[in-house]
Amino acid sequence: MNEAPPSFDEAFAAQLEQLLHWRRDVRHFDVRPVPEDDIQSVLHSASLAPSVGNSQPWRFVRLRSTELRAQLATHVDEQSALAAERYADAAQRDHYKSLKLHGLREAPEVMAVFCDGEPLAGKGLGIATMPQMLDYSVVMAIHTMWLVARVRGIGMGWVSIVDPEFVGRLVDAAPSWRLIALLCIGYPSEPAATPELEERGWQSREALAQRTFEK
Numbered sequence: 001m002n003e004a005p006p007s008f009d010e011a012f013a014a015q016l017e018q019l020l021h022w023r024r025d026v027r028h029f030d031v032r033p034v035p036e037d038d039i040q041s042v043l044h045s046a047s048l049a050p051s052v053g054n055s056q057p058w059r060f061v062r063l064r065s066t067e068l069r070a071q072l073a074t075h076v077d078e079q080s081a082l083a084a085e086r087y088a089d090a091a092q093r094d095h096y097k098s099l100k101l102h103g104l105r106e107a108p109e110v111m112a113v114f115c116d117g118e119p120l121a122g123k124g125l126g127i128a129t130m131p132q133m134l135d136y137s138v139v140m141a142i143h144t145m146w147l148v149a150r151v152r153g154i155g156m157g158w159v160s161i162v163d164p165e166f167v168g169r170l171v172d173a174a175p176s177w178r179l180i181a182l183l184c185i186g187y188p189s190e191p192a193a194t195p196e197l198e199e200r201g202w203q204s205r206e207a208l209a210q211r212t213f214e215k
Helices: 010-022 036-046 066-084 090-098 133-151 164-170
Strands: 058-062 109-116 155-159 177-186
Touching: 010 133, 036 058, 036 133, 058 133, 066 090, 066 164, 109 133, 133 155, 133 177, 164 177
Parallel strands: none
Antiparallel strands: 058 109, 109 177, 155 177
């Protein structure tokens, strides 16, 4: 007999809305460690995310080595300095340089998330015309773990100022793996009612009407 699906009431819906509202891209971390049980719970939640053809292409690499983490932080700082030069306007360039864009040196957990472009699971279903669906599946897993981490008071920060090939070499990733995200994970050093980039005057969330179209 199939198990009856649960019913989610209005109170749960309101809490879910709050969870989405309070999810943050965290850059400032407390150095205290995250319990292993919580890390495993967050990873387990990622495995429940939808994936094309049930291919489950996500591959998680926890960077436990102090030496590798130091190399990674230095690399990101170098890439960030290069990225700053993209801004021709001096004021905007200085604004960019003033932002804290990663917590790789403080976060107790650093995780590289890859997509296996040749997964055995799924048997190729759903990717004949859109192979990038594998990448999108990994993004869904990351978002799922992000929300579950927030429920437990754990923050996550997505670092994208990296050379994917450098990270792949650093962790000896398989040739079929593509880097999707570099995540800093840990307890935020302070609560943030407003997203940091909005608080620092970089970019606020725009109205949904500007992002919705009809044809």
